[in-house]
Each structure stands twice: as structure tokens, then as C-alpha cells.
Amino acid sequence: MPDIIQLLPDNIANQIAAGEVIQRPASAVKELLENAVDAGATEIKLIISDAGKQLVQVIDNGKGMSETDARMCFERHATSKIRQIDDLFHVKTMGFRGEALASVAAVAQVELKSRRAGDELGTFIEVENSAVIKQEPCACPVGTSICMKNLFFNVPARRNFLKSNAAEMRHITDEFIRVAMAFPQIFFSLTNNGQQQFHLEAGSLKQRVVQILGSQYASRLVQVKEEMDYMNVAGFVGKPDTARKTRGEQYFFVNNRFIRSAYLNHAVMNAFQEMIPKDSFPLYALFIELDPTQVDINVHPTKQEIKFEDEKIVYAFVQAAVKHALAQFSVAPSLDFTL
Ligand code: ADP
Ligand code: MG
Numbered sequence: 001m002p003d004i005i006q007l008l009p010d011n012i013a014n015q016i017a018a019g020e021v022i023q024r025p026a027s028a029v030k031e032l033l034e035n036a037v038d039a040g041a042t043e044i045k046l047i048i049s050d051a052g053k054q055l056v057q058v059i060d061n062g063k064g065m066s067e068t069d070a071r072m073c074f075e076r077h078a079t080s081k082i083r084q085i086d087d088l089f090h091v092k093t094m095g096f097r098g099e100a101l102a103s104v105a106a107v108a109q110v111e112l113k114s115r116r117a118g119d120e121l122g123t124f125i126e127v128e129n130s131a132v133i134k135q136e137p138c139a140c141p142v143g144t145s146i147c148m149k150n151l152f153f154n155v156p157a158r159r160n161f162l163k164s165n166a167a168e169m170r171h172i173t174d175e176f177i178r179v180a181m182a183f184p185q186i187f188f189s190l191t192n193n194g195q196q197q198f199h200l201e202a203g204s205l206k207q208r209v210v211q212i213l214g215s216q217y218a219s220r221l222v223q224v225k226e227e228m229d230y231m232n233v234a235g236f237v238g239k240p241d242t243a244r245k246t247r248g249e250q251y252f253f254v255n256n257r258f259i260r261s262a263y264l265n266h267a268v269m270n271a272f273q274e275m276i277p278k279d280s281f282p283l284y285a286l287f288i289e290l291d292p293t294q295v296d297i298n299v300h301p302t303k304q305e306i307k308f309e310d311e312k313i314v315y316a317f318v319q320a321a322v323k324h325a326l327a328q329f330s331v332a333p334s335l336d337f338t339l
Pocket of ligand 1: 031035036038039060062063064065073074078079080081094095096097098099100101102143144
């Protein structure tokens with residue numbers, strides 16, 4: 001009887017692994033924007049056509065890549081951000097798994113241009129089915145531009161799973177906003193089918209929140225700021241009268257990473273308790289910063305789910321911080337009687 005086990009070719013292994021990281025155009029948007037942030041860019045432009053089904057392009061003015069790195073970055077588990085397992089508990093960068101570009105390159109046609117400040121010429125690279133099909137020196141600005149074209153061109157089943165352009169564009173906008181909100185010191189723009197949808201000048205967190213949520217909120221935000229030894233929370237909640245019937249603008253970030261947490265959302269809801277009608281939702285953009293050893297961000301490839309060393313303390317802390325911020329709005333009925 002012959003042996004039957006074979007190693008999968010790289011491009012197939014990459015395609016399978018890509019399923020975890022790149023589900024839709026918006027997943028690529030998140031990964032490419034985060035790479036630009038990690039590269040120290042002060043300006044990041046996102047260009048989309050056909051809701052990302054045809055094109056997702058991110059242009060940054062970050063540190064760029066050497067010729068060899070520009071090729072290496074498409075390899076699986078290729079990263080400049082960690083060297084050993086211990087580094088996982090101290091990462092300051094958004095990425096560290098070295099999987100995003102390998103995944104993108106397995107399921108789309110990719111063109112990269114990159115140049116470092118010290119290099120006279122940059123590098124142009126074209127990748128398809130995980131293989132470099134063209135590489136040459138090129139003139140380009142300092143930084144990196146990555147074009148991802150025809151996502152899932154080689155995985156028709158997945159391409160068929162993509163939703164309408166309106167739905168995919170909503171996902172893209174969500175991811176864009178989550179990154180832009182966390183880095184107000186960086187200029188961001190989003191152009192969709194030739195029309196500019198966001199143009200976010202660098203500024204303070206409050207300016208960024210207002211740029212994104214709308215100028216009607218400029219005078220309707222309450223600052224949250226609370227510190228303890230290994231944790232602090234900062235950001236804004238809407239005044240109680242901004243609460244809505246639909247769950248809308250609610251953002252949690254841990255160490256600048258957007259996360260979903262029903263548990264922490266509950267802490268905020270609790271703090272608002274009697275100030276807003278039942279079944280309505282307050283708006284908030286809250287940034288928790290804590291010692292990286294207190295949180296595990298490596299529980300899911302998209303890193304939107306994380307594990308706290310001690311979840312209850314974070315809950316209590318967030319609730320207290322929001323309560324303090326809102327204290328001015330709480331009705332104190334007993335006050336009338338004591339006067
Ligand atoms: P990770 O971000 O987890 O390291 P990626 O696959 O996203 O993995 O990227 C691989 C590597 O390519 C990064 O570690 C980084 O060194 C380099 N890289 C990716 N995007 C950029 C960029 N926009 N500017 C400079 N270097 C980049
Ligand atoms: Mg990355």
C-alpha cells in the first residue's frame with residue numbers, strides 16, 4: 001500500500017490560512033492600515049473601488065522597506081515585529097503574526113511600491129497566487145503603497161460570498177473609523193470610487209471623535225479620565241441626551257486596538273443606568289491602556305477578542321470612570337430636602 005500523506009503546496013496552504021485573516025475587503029483594509037500605522041506613518045490614504053472588490057489601496061509615508069524586505073513581507077510568518085515568544089507580551093505594534101500580507105497575496109493580486117528614506121530607488125513588486133511575478137527598482141516617494149486587486153479572483157466560492165457593495169463598504173468604513181479613531185495624531189483619508197469620504201486632519205482625540213461622529217457632537221461629549229497604577233482609561237461618552245434607540249457609536253480600545261466586549265459594554269451601560277431611558281444606548285469612545293502583561297491579544301487572528309488577566313477589575317474601573325465623568329448629570333433628589 002502506498003503512503004498517502006502529502007504536504008500541501010505553499011500557495012494552497014496560504015489560501016486556507018488566509019480564510020482566517022481575510023474574510024472580506026474590510027479585513028484587508030484593517031491589516032493594511034495597521035501596517036501603515038506600525039510603519040510610523042503620519043499620513044495614510046485609503047483608496048477603494050467597487051467596495052474593495054476591485055481595489056483596496058493603502059498609501060503611507062512610513063519608514064518603507066528594503067528590497068529584500070519588500071519581497072520577504074509576503075512570506076508566511078514573516079515579521080519584523082517580534083523575534084521570540086516572550087515578545088508577544090510586550091508588543092507595542094498592531095501586528096506581530098506575520099500573516100496578513102501572506103494571506104492577502106494568496107487570495108488577491110498585489111502590487112507593492114516601497115522606499116526607505118535613505119534609499120535612492122524604491123522597489124516595485126507584483127505578486128499573484130503567493131508568487132512574485134515581477135520585481136524591479138522604481139522611483140517612488142518614501143513610504144509604502146500596497147494595491148490589492150480582485151480579491152478572491154482565485155477562490156470563486158469566496159468571491160460569491162461577498163455581500164452587496166453597500167454592505168461591504170459599510171464594513172470598510174467601520175474598519176477605517178476604528179483605526180482612524182485610535183490614532184488622531186495621524187492624517188487619514190478615505191476615497192471611494194474617486195470620491196473623498198473622509199479627510200481627517202491630525203489633531204486631538206476630541207477633534208478626531210468629532211470629525212468622525214459629526215460636528216453636532218462637539219458640545220455633547222463628556223470627557224472620561226481615570227488612572228490607577230497599571231491601568232488608565234481616557235476618552236469620551238455622549239451626554240445622556242445623546243443616547244439612541246439603536247446601538248450606534250460605541251467604541252472600546254485596549255492599548256489602541258479596537259475590541260468587541262459585551263462585558264465592558266455592560267460596565268458602561270451600568271454607569272449610565274438611571275440617566276438614560278431603558279433600551280437606549282449611549283455613545284462612547286473609550287481607550288483603556290494597561291500593562292501589556294495584563295492582556296492577551298493573541299486569542300484570535302483578527303485580535304478583536306482579547307483576554308484580560310483580571311476582567312472584573314477592568315469592569316469595575318471602567319464603570320467607575322464613566323460614573324465619575326457623568327456625576328454632573330446625575331439627579332440627586334435628596335438634595336432638595338437637605339436645603
Ligand atoms: P505583521 O504586521 O504581523 O508583522 P504583515 O504580514 O502585516 O505582518 O507584514 C509583514 C512585515 O512587512 C511587517 O512586519 C513589516 O516589517 C513589513 N510591512 C508591512 N507593511 C508595511 C508598511 N506599510 N510599511 C513598512 N513595512 C511594512
Ligand atoms: Mg500586519
